[in-house]
Amino acid sequence: MRRYPGRPLIGVGAVIVENGKILLVRRVNDPNKGKWSVPGGLVRAGERLEEALKREIMEELGVEIETGDVACVTDEIFRDKNGDVEYHYVVIDFFAKIVEGVPRAMSDADEVRWFDLSEISSAETVDFVGKLAEKLLSGNDEIYIS
Numbered sequence: 001m002r003r004y005p006g007r008p009l010i011g012v013g014a015v016i017v018e019n020g021k022i023l024l025v026r027r028v029n030d031p032n033k034g035k036w037s038v039p040g041g042l043v044r045a046g047e048r049l050e051e052a053l054k055r056e057i058m059e060e061l062g063v064e065i066e067t068g069d070v071a072c073v074t075d076e077i078f079r080d081k082n083g084d085v086e087y088h089y090v091v092i093d094f095f096a097k098i099v100e101g102v103p104r105a106m107s108d109a110d111e112v113r114w115f116d117l118s119e120i121s122s123a124e125t126v127d128f129v130g131k132l133a134e135k136l137l138s139g140n141d142e143i144y145i146s
Helices: 049-061 127-138
Strands: 009-018 021-027 040-042 064-079 085-100 109-116
Touching: 009 049, 009 064, 021 127, 040 049, 040 085, 049 064, 049 085, 049 109
Parallel strands: 009 085
Antiparallel strands: 009 021, 009 040, 021 109, 064 085
């Protein structure tokens, strides 16, 4: 159950950067409906993180990826008007590169777009994407998103 979970759900995402641009998808479902985020989704029981990420990216973008190191780990907690936890995700994002296919919007995304890292706006993206873009532009090898 995604809404009002009994515990955090584990998600994975792909940070795909090429030529100073990052690949983002615009979400069609809550809690981030209408915002741009890295592609990815939830880990299924018995699935390894990298397997889950490859499956999710194939479902969402129709491409095969190769996964790299962990880019960042974030927690996303959304509360309803009463203060109850409506959504809670712990998301592990990996650096990745496309090895086959051309990204296109499928399943949980209505649009896919390459964004110049220097033009990322936190108003149109989920919170951590702007912070991630800043870290990538700074050339900092240690990426910690708070």
